[in-house]
Amino acid sequence: MKNLLGGNLAGIPLSSAACSHERQPKRLLALSSCDDIVPYTTSKNIPKLKQRKSVIGKMNKLGEGMDCLLQGIREHVSLSPNLTETVKGKLSLGAKILKVGGLEKIFKQKFSVKEDEKLLKVSQCYLSTTAGPIAGLLYISTDKIAFCSERSIKLLSPTGKLLRIRYKVSIPISKVMKAKESENVKNPSQKYIQVITEDDFEFWFMGFLNHQKTLRYLQHAISSTSSS
Incomplete structure:
Protein backbone atom coordinates (compact mmCIF):
# COMPACT_ATOMS: atom_id res chain seq x y z
CA MET A 1 0.00 0.00 0.00
CA LYS A 2 1.27 3.45 -0.81
CA ASN A 3 2.13 5.78 2.03
CA LEU A 4 0.93 8.99 0.41
CA LEU A 5 -2.49 9.74 -1.04
CA GLY A 6 -2.91 11.02 -4.56
CA GLY A 7 -4.49 14.36 -5.35
CA ASN A 8 -7.91 12.86 -5.98
CA LEU A 9 -8.16 11.08 -2.65
CA ALA A 10 -8.61 12.61 0.77
CA GLY A 11 -7.83 10.67 3.91
CA ILE A 12 -5.13 8.83 5.85
CA PRO A 13 -3.42 5.54 4.86
CA LEU A 14 -5.20 2.60 6.44
CA SER A 15 -4.22 -0.64 8.03
CA SER A 16 -5.60 -3.77 6.38
CA ALA A 17 -4.95 -5.84 9.50
CA ALA A 18 -8.06 -7.63 10.74
CA CYS A 19 -9.34 -7.08 14.28
CA SER A 20 -8.87 -9.99 16.63
CA HIS A 21 -12.35 -10.15 18.18
CA GLU A 22 -13.34 -13.78 18.63
CA ARG A 23 -17.04 -14.52 18.64
CA GLN A 24 -19.23 -17.50 17.86
CA PRO A 25 -22.44 -16.87 15.91
CA LYS A 26 -25.67 -18.00 17.55
CA ARG A 27 -28.66 -19.49 15.83
CA LEU A 28 -32.02 -17.96 16.63
CA LEU A 29 -33.91 -20.65 14.79
CA ALA A 30 -32.62 -24.21 14.62
CA LEU A 31 -34.70 -26.74 12.71
CA SER A 32 -33.40 -30.29 12.66
CA SER A 33 -33.14 -32.02 9.31
CA CYS A 34 -35.33 -34.79 10.70
CA ASP A 35 -38.25 -32.34 10.74
CA ASP A 36 -38.52 -32.88 7.00
CA ILE A 37 -38.73 -36.67 7.34
CA VAL A 38 -42.21 -38.25 7.36
CA PRO A 39 -42.99 -41.95 7.86
CA TYR A 40 -45.08 -42.32 4.73
CA THR A 41 -46.52 -40.31 1.86
CA THR A 42 -49.92 -40.58 0.22
CA SER A 43 -51.58 -38.55 -2.50
CA LYS A 44 -53.81 -36.92 0.12
CA ASN A 45 -51.06 -35.48 2.28
CA ILE A 46 -48.75 -34.27 -0.54
CA PRO A 47 -50.24 -30.72 -0.49
CA LYS A 48 -49.75 -30.62 3.29
CA LEU A 49 -46.13 -31.72 2.91
CA LYS A 50 -45.47 -29.03 0.32
CA GLN A 51 -47.07 -26.43 2.55
CA ARG A 52 -45.05 -27.62 5.54
CA LYS A 53 -41.77 -27.51 3.61
CA SER A 54 -42.65 -24.04 2.37
CA VAL A 55 -43.24 -22.84 5.94
CA ILE A 56 -40.01 -24.47 7.15
CA GLY A 57 -38.11 -22.88 4.27
CA LYS A 58 -39.46 -19.44 5.14
CA MET A 59 -38.62 -19.95 8.82
CA ASN A 60 -35.07 -20.97 7.95
CA LYS A 61 -34.66 -17.88 5.77
CA LEU A 62 -36.03 -15.72 8.58
CA GLY A 63 -33.59 -17.33 11.00
CA GLU A 64 -30.67 -16.70 8.64
CA GLY A 65 -31.74 -13.09 8.20
CA MET A 66 -31.97 -12.55 11.95
CA ASP A 67 -28.58 -14.22 12.39
CA CYS A 68 -27.03 -11.76 9.94
CA LEU A 69 -28.67 -8.82 11.70
CA LEU A 70 -27.55 -9.96 15.16
CA GLN A 71 -24.05 -10.65 13.88
CA GLY A 72 -23.95 -7.15 12.43
CA ILE A 73 -25.13 -5.62 15.71
CA ARG A 74 -22.60 -7.64 17.74
CA GLU A 75 -19.79 -6.65 15.40
CA HIS A 76 -20.83 -2.99 15.28
CA VAL A 77 -20.93 -2.73 19.08
CA SER A 78 -17.85 -4.85 19.81
CA LEU A 79 -15.60 -2.66 17.66
CA SER A 80 -16.15 0.19 20.10
CA PRO A 81 -13.93 0.14 23.23
CA ASN A 82 -16.81 1.29 25.44
CA LEU A 83 -20.49 0.35 25.07
CA THR A 84 -21.69 3.39 27.04
CA GLU A 85 -19.70 5.72 24.83
CA THR A 86 -21.08 3.94 21.76
CA VAL A 87 -24.67 4.49 22.87
CA LYS A 88 -23.96 8.13 23.71
CA GLY A 89 -22.37 8.59 20.31
CA LYS A 90 -25.37 7.09 18.50
CA LEU A 91 -27.83 9.26 20.44
CA SER A 92 -25.74 12.35 19.78
CA LEU A 93 -25.55 11.50 16.07
CA GLY A 94 -29.30 10.92 15.89
CA ALA A 95 -30.01 14.24 17.58
CA LYS A 96 -27.66 16.01 15.18
CA ILE A 97 -29.33 14.44 12.14
CA LEU A 98 -32.74 15.62 13.36
CA LYS A 99 -31.43 19.09 14.15
CA VAL A 100 -29.77 19.59 10.76
CA GLY A 101 -32.72 18.17 8.84
CA GLY A 102 -31.60 14.82 7.49
CA LEU A 103 -28.61 12.86 6.28
CA GLU A 104 -28.56 14.53 2.87
CA ILE A 134 -13.12 4.84 13.73
CA ALA A 135 -16.92 5.02 13.99
CA GLY A 136 -18.75 7.16 11.46
CA LEU A 137 -21.07 7.35 8.49
CA LEU A 138 -20.33 5.99 5.03
CA TYR A 139 -21.96 7.99 2.22
CA ILE A 140 -22.44 6.50 -1.24
CA SER A 141 -23.45 8.94 -3.96
CA THR A 142 -23.45 8.98 -7.75
CA ASP A 143 -20.11 10.83 -7.62
CA LYS A 144 -18.18 9.65 -4.57
CA ILE A 145 -17.69 7.33 -1.63
CA ALA A 146 -17.22 9.40 1.50
CA PHE A 147 -16.70 8.75 5.19
CA CYS A 148 -16.92 11.13 8.13
CA SER A 149 -16.25 10.20 11.75
CA GLU A 150 -19.04 10.56 14.30
CA ARG A 151 -16.73 12.41 16.65
CA SER A 152 -13.78 14.73 16.35
CA ILE A 153 -10.35 13.18 16.75
CA LYS A 154 -7.29 14.76 18.33
CA LEU A 155 -4.30 15.56 16.14
CA LEU A 156 -1.10 17.50 16.70
CA SER A 157 -0.35 20.28 14.24
CA PRO A 158 3.21 20.80 12.89
CA THR A 159 3.60 23.53 15.52
CA GLY A 160 2.62 21.15 18.32
CA LYS A 161 -0.86 22.58 18.83
CA LYS A 168 -12.89 12.39 6.57
CA VAL A 169 -12.28 10.30 3.47
CA SER A 170 -13.56 11.18 0.00
CA ILE A 171 -13.02 8.88 -2.98
CA PRO A 172 -14.33 9.74 -6.46
CA ILE A 173 -16.40 6.84 -7.80
CA SER A 174 -14.57 7.16 -11.12
CA LYS A 175 -11.30 6.29 -9.32
CA VAL A 176 -12.65 3.15 -7.66
CA MET A 177 -11.54 -0.05 -9.35
CA LYS A 178 -13.69 -2.40 -7.29
CA ALA A 179 -15.48 -2.99 -4.01
CA LYS A 180 -15.66 -6.48 -2.59
CA GLU A 181 -16.49 -8.46 0.52
CA SER A 182 -13.63 -9.67 2.67
CA GLU A 183 -13.48 -11.47 5.99
CA ASN A 184 -11.36 -11.85 9.08
CA VAL A 185 -9.15 -14.90 8.57
CA LYS A 186 -9.33 -15.73 12.28
CA ASN A 187 -13.08 -15.07 12.47
CA PRO A 188 -14.83 -15.65 9.11
CA MET A 206 -16.46 -2.88 8.87
CA GLY A 207 -19.11 -3.22 11.56
CA PHE A 208 -22.12 -2.77 9.26
CA LEU A 209 -25.57 -3.82 10.41
CA ASN A 210 -26.06 -5.14 6.86
CA HIS A 211 -22.82 -5.10 4.88
CA GLN A 212 -24.31 -6.96 1.91
CA LYS A 213 -26.89 -4.25 1.24
CA THR A 214 -24.25 -1.52 1.43
CA LEU A 215 -21.97 -3.52 -0.87
CA ARG A 216 -24.73 -3.81 -3.47
CA TYR A 217 -25.17 -0.03 -3.51
CA LEU A 218 -21.41 0.42 -3.83
CA GLN A 219 -21.07 -2.00 -6.70
CA HIS A 220 -24.08 -0.51 -8.47
CA ALA A 221 -22.62 3.00 -8.19
CA ILE A 222 -19.26 1.80 -9.51
CA SER A 223 -20.77 -0.09 -12.46
CA SER A 224 -23.07 2.83 -13.33
CA THR A 225 -20.09 5.20 -13.49
CA SER A 226 -17.95 2.84 -15.57
CA SER A 227 -20.75 2.25 -18.10
CA SER A 228 -21.58 5.94 -18.56
Missing part, protein backbone atom coordinates in the same frame (compact mmCIF):
# COMPACT_ATOMS: atom_id res chain seq x y z
CA LYS A 105 -28.07 17.96 4.44
CA ILE A 106 -25.25 16.62 6.63
CA PHE A 107 -23.64 15.11 3.53
CA LYS A 108 -23.75 18.47 1.76
CA GLN A 109 -22.33 20.22 4.82
CA LYS A 110 -19.41 17.83 5.24
CA PHE A 111 -18.42 17.36 1.60
CA SER A 112 -18.27 19.26 -1.66
CA VAL A 113 -21.32 18.09 -3.62
CA LYS A 114 -21.96 18.63 -7.33
CA GLU A 115 -25.23 20.10 -8.53
CA ASP A 116 -26.45 16.88 -10.17
CA GLU A 117 -24.97 14.54 -7.54
CA LYS A 118 -27.43 12.24 -5.78
CA LEU A 119 -27.00 10.55 -2.41
CA LEU A 120 -27.77 6.83 -2.77
CA LYS A 121 -27.04 5.23 0.59
CA VAL A 122 -25.82 6.11 4.08
CA SER A 123 -24.54 3.43 6.48
CA GLN A 124 -23.17 3.48 10.00
CA CYS A 125 -19.87 1.60 10.14
CA TYR A 126 -16.23 1.74 11.16
CA LEU A 127 -13.24 2.71 9.04
CA SER A 128 -10.06 0.73 9.67
CA THR A 129 -7.02 2.93 10.33
CA THR A 130 -3.53 2.39 11.70
CA ALA A 131 -4.79 3.87 14.99
CA GLY A 132 -7.75 1.49 15.16
CA PRO A 133 -11.35 1.47 13.89
CA LEU A 162 -3.63 20.11 19.70
CA LEU A 163 -6.40 20.11 17.09
CA ARG A 164 -9.81 18.45 17.08
CA ILE A 165 -11.08 17.60 13.61
CA ARG A 166 -13.49 15.21 11.92
CA TYR A 167 -11.81 12.28 10.21
CA SER A 189 -18.14 -14.35 10.48
CA GLN A 190 -16.59 -10.88 10.73
CA LYS A 191 -17.09 -9.26 7.33
CA TYR A 192 -15.45 -6.23 5.73
CA ILE A 193 -16.05 -4.15 2.63
CA GLN A 194 -12.78 -3.54 0.85
CA VAL A 195 -12.60 -0.62 -1.59
CA ILE A 196 -9.66 -0.59 -4.00
CA THR A 197 -8.83 2.43 -6.16
CA GLU A 198 -7.05 2.61 -9.51
CA ASP A 199 -3.98 3.93 -7.65
CA ASP A 200 -3.86 0.78 -5.47
CA PHE A 201 -5.12 2.44 -2.31
CA GLU A 202 -7.21 0.23 -0.06
CA PHE A 203 -9.98 1.29 2.30
CA TRP A 204 -11.51 -1.16 4.76
CA PHE A 205 -14.99 -0.61 6.20
